[in-house]
Amino acid sequence: xxxxxxxxxxxxSRALSSPAVVREKTLERVQSxxxxxxxxPDASARTLASGRSRTVGAVVxxxxxxxxxxxxxxxxxxxxxxxxxxxxxxxxxxxxxEIAVVRALSERAVDxxxxxxxxxxxxxxxxxxxxxxHALLTWSLSNDYPCIGFDNFEIxxxxxxxxxxxxxxRFGMISGITxxxxxxxxxxxxFVNTLKAHGLAPQPxxxxxQPYGFAGGRAGLQRLMSVGAERPTAxxxxxxxxxxxxxxxxxxxxxxxxxxxxxxxxxxxxxxAEIAPGLTTISLHTRQLGELAxxxxxxxxxxxxxxxxxxxxxxxxxxxxxxxxxx
Amino acid sequence: xxxxxxxxxxxxSRALSSPAVVREKTLERVQSxxxxxxxxPDASARTLASGRSRTVGAVVxxxxxxxxxxxxxxxxxxxxxxxxxxxxxxxxxxxxxEIAVVRALSERAVDxxxxxxxxxxxxxxxxxxxxxxHALLTWSLSNDYPCIGFDNFEIxxxxxxxxxxxxxxRFGMISGITxxxxxxxxxxxxFVNTLKAHGLAPQPxxxxxQPYGFAGGRAGLQRLMSVGAERPTAxxxxxxxxxxxxxxxxxxxxxxxxxxxxxxxxxxxxxxAEIAPGLTTISLHTRQLGELAxxxxxxxxxxxxxxxxxxxxxxxxxxxxxxxxxx
DNA sequence: GTGAAAGCGCTAACAG
DNA sequence: CTGTTAGCGCTTTCAC
Numbered sequence: 001x002x003x004x005x006x007x008x009x010x011x012x013s014r015a016l017s018s019p020a021v022v023r024e025k026t027l028e029r030v031q032s033x034x035x036x037x038x039x040x041p042d043a044s045a046r047t048l049a050s051g052r053s054r055t056v057g058a059v060v061x062x063x064x065x066x067x068x069x070x071x072x073x074x075x076x077x078x079x080x081x082x083x084x085x086x087x088x089x090x091x092x093x094x095x096x097x098e099i100a101v102v103r104a105l106s107e108r109a110v111d112x113x114x115x116x117x118x119x120x121x122x123x124x125x126x127x128x129x130x131x132x133x134h135a136l137l138t139w140s141l142s143n144d145y146p147c148i149g150f151d152n153f154e155i156x157x158x159x160x161x162x163x164x165x166x167x168x169x170r171f172g173m174i175s176g177i178t179x180x181x182x183x184x185x186x187x188x189x190x191f192v193n194t195l196k197a198h199g200l201a202p203q204p205x206x207x208x209x210q211p212y213g214f215a216g217g218r219a220g221l222q223r224l225m226s227v228g229a230e231r232p233t234a235x236x237x238x239x240x241x242x243x244x245x246x247x248x249x250x251x252x253x254x255x256x257x258x259x260x261x262x263x264x265x266x267x268x269x270x271x272x273a274e275i276a277p278g279l280t281t282i283s284l285h286t287r288q289l290g291e292l293a294x295x296x297x298x299x300x301x302x303x304x305x306x307x308x309x310x311x312x313x314x315x316x317x318x319x320x321x322x323x324x325x326x327x
Numbered sequence: 328x329x330x331x332x333x334x335x336x337x338x339x340s341r342a343l344s345s346p347a348v349v350r351e352k353t354l355e356r357v358q359s360x361x362x363x364x365x366x367x368p369d370a371s372a373r374t375l376a377s378g379r380s381r382t383v384g385a386v387v388x389x390x391x392x393x394x395x396x397x398x399x400x401x402x403x404x405x406x407x408x409x410x411x412x413x414x415x416x417x418x419x420x421x422x423x424x425e426i427a428v429v430r431a432l433s434e435r436a437v438d439x440x441x442x443x444x445x446x447x448x449x450x451x452x453x454x455x456x457x458x459x460x461h462a463l464l465t466w467s468l469s470n471d472y473p474c475i476g477f478d479n480f481e482i483x484x485x486x487x488x489x490x491x492x493x494x495x496x497r498f499g500m501i502s503g504i505t506x507x508x509x510x511x512x513x514x515x516x517x518f519v520n521t522l523k524a525h526g527l528a529p530q531p532x533x534x535x536x537q538p539y540g541f542a543g544g545r546a547g548l549q550r551l552m553s554v555g556a557e558r559p560t561a562x563x564x565x566x567x568x569x570x571x572x573x574x575x576x577x578x579x580x581x582x583x584x585x586x587x588x589x590x591x592x593x594x595x596x597x598x599x600a601e602i603a604p605g606l607t608t609i610s611l612h613t614r615q616l617g618e619l620a621x622x623x624x625x626x627x628x629x630x631x632x633x634x635x636x637x638x639x640x641x642x643x644x645x646x647x648x649x650x651x652x653x654x
Numbered sequence: 655g656t657g658a659a660a661g662c663g664c665t666a667a668c669a670g
Numbered sequence: 671c672t673g674t675t676a677g678c679g680c681t682t683t684c685a686c
Binding site for chain 2: 038040041042043044045047048053055062063064066069070072073076077080083085086087088089090092100101103104105106107108109130131213214244245248251252270271274275276
């Protein structure tokens with residue numbers, strides 16, 4: 001024991017967790033003993049005895065999507081700065097996996113958990129309640145739980161307004177898979193409802209769901225262009241990767257953007273600014289979301305401050321791939 | 328206690344960790360009691376008592392680079408399938424941060440740790456030794472530690488050979504920052520040494536280090552094109568993001584690829600296949616690296632099988648942005 | 655300010 | 671196959 005340095009284990013413990021409460025001289029002796037012995041405290045013992053693990057869990061759909069890995073990067077970095085570690089898990093948009101993963105993390109005695117979206121299995125919520133783990137929802141807004149996210153309905157509405165202002169009248173949308181994904185669903189709703197409000201409800205078949213990836217964006221454009229005479233002159237893509245795929249396919253098909261077709265995405269990935277013409281897209285600041293989430297969780301588990309509902313701003317970025325309606 | 332279901336806590340423990348060793352009837356009773364009570368085992372207590380946490384740590388430079396987030400995705404998914412959790416940390420290419428983070432994870436009693444690259448601070452290695460934590464190096468190959476990675480020297484050599492075969496004689500390279508990054512450094516060495524072996528040592532100034540990002544690739548091309556008359560006809564970029572930035576800048580500058588300039592990257596990101604012409608690049612299979620690492624760690628901490636040195640294949644993908652030397 | 659003692663909830667021999 | 675008995679290494683009252 002490091003208390004071969006003349007003090008009791010209780011004092012060592014205090015020297016480590018609340019240095020302010022031990023006399024300066026004692027503190028020094030403890031610290032040099034620690035250095036000499038190469039002593040490393042055991043987190044599992046600390047957790048067991050104190051009930052706090054200084055670890056937070058995060059469950060995201062996948063890290064293959066840059067928006068999530070960026071947010072996790074921000075979350076982890078901020079947590080680490082405050083002595084917290086990150087237990088990370090993914091569920092690949094599978095509700096069962098999410099339940100399993102949340103259960104696994106809850107056993108790990110995480111001090112708090114961040115989830116993506118507001119739609120989760122009943123069981124997920126009940127595990128959280130029973131274990132009393134603080135949960136923070138991200139990306140979406142919720143009235144029932146602490147959350148920090150975007151108004152996804154507004155994102156869709158914003159895209160619609162932009163396109164309407166440019167004079168378009170025939171619209172298409174390439175959405176991500178909406179099943180078990182409230183973000184994707186709300187973007188569709190925001191887009192469609194806004195068009196409807198202008199008496200321009202999109203035709204059946206004009207809303208096309210595609211799996212995440214460039215291939216999805218390509219397939220989406222093919223579908224939307226094959227509906228006959230009433231081809232859309234403007235397409236809203238639920239995220240930038242679909243938008244990029246759509247753009248690549250347009251190039252393959254010889255469709256000029258934005259002359260023949262306007263395309264707008266969402267996320268504002270770094271590459272959106274690099275391609276020519278720059279992709280019109282909606283900025284989200286996902287990195288910041290991760291950092292804010294970290295601070296909210298830190299405050300929650302340290303001071304007991306329950307986070308409220310934080311809405312992050314969204315805004316239109318660039319206007320390269322959208323332009324006036326043809327003719 | 329769940330042993331209100333008629334058995335001792337020891338039996339509950341066995342029912343959970345080695346179900347094969349308890350009688351079927353007893354097992355059932357325990358399980359229904361568990362379900363009824365909503366009992367959730369406490370991982371910190373299990374860890375403290377057993378000395379195993381069923382948690383592995385991973386330390387990567389950053390998640391903002393898709394190659395790392397892909398590998399982590401593979402690692403985490405595979406670990407979860409076997410009941411293991413992932414503690415994730417990043418260091419942003421900062422040696423001090425890495426030490427801090429490795430220390431933090433070692434306190435968390437991780438059963439094993441995965442690191443990126445073979446170059447680390449002495450202190451990092453000594454923490455690992457003292458704590459006896461199993462460490463697996465990834466991305467690079469090592470003769471001293473268990474590892475699973477790529478031959479980064481060969482990657483540079485492969486790029487050089489490809490360009491030499493196309494008849495190029497004046498070369499440039501846009502490398503990632505080589506300080507504290509053995510992968511980047513070895514790629515440079517492989518490239519340069521191979522050229523030297525053919526009597527075609529690149530001029531001073533032809534090897535240009537740039538920070539990761541599209542901007543780095545753009546700046547790199549500007550630098551290489553401003554060296555005067557002896558402009559390179561072929562450029563090897565240390566990774567695809569730099570290569571893409573280089574390509575974007577070439578487009579801005581009116582340099583035709585591959586007619587005026589050949590560009591080759593490394594990583595084979597999904598977008599490499601989508602842009603036109605497809606980016607010539609070297610495939611790495613980082614997802615697989617993550618999965619293999621998971622299996623290696625699982626075997627190591629469960630059966631004690633010490634992983635050896637695994638070299639993952641690399642190969643040339645596509646030939647869109649490279650072509651014969653001009654003239 | 656500091657020490658002594660009582661666990662935190664589980665696993666791991668050891669009997670039986 | 672199952673119960674009993676010790677701790678795992680720390681935090682935390684409670685006295686001093």
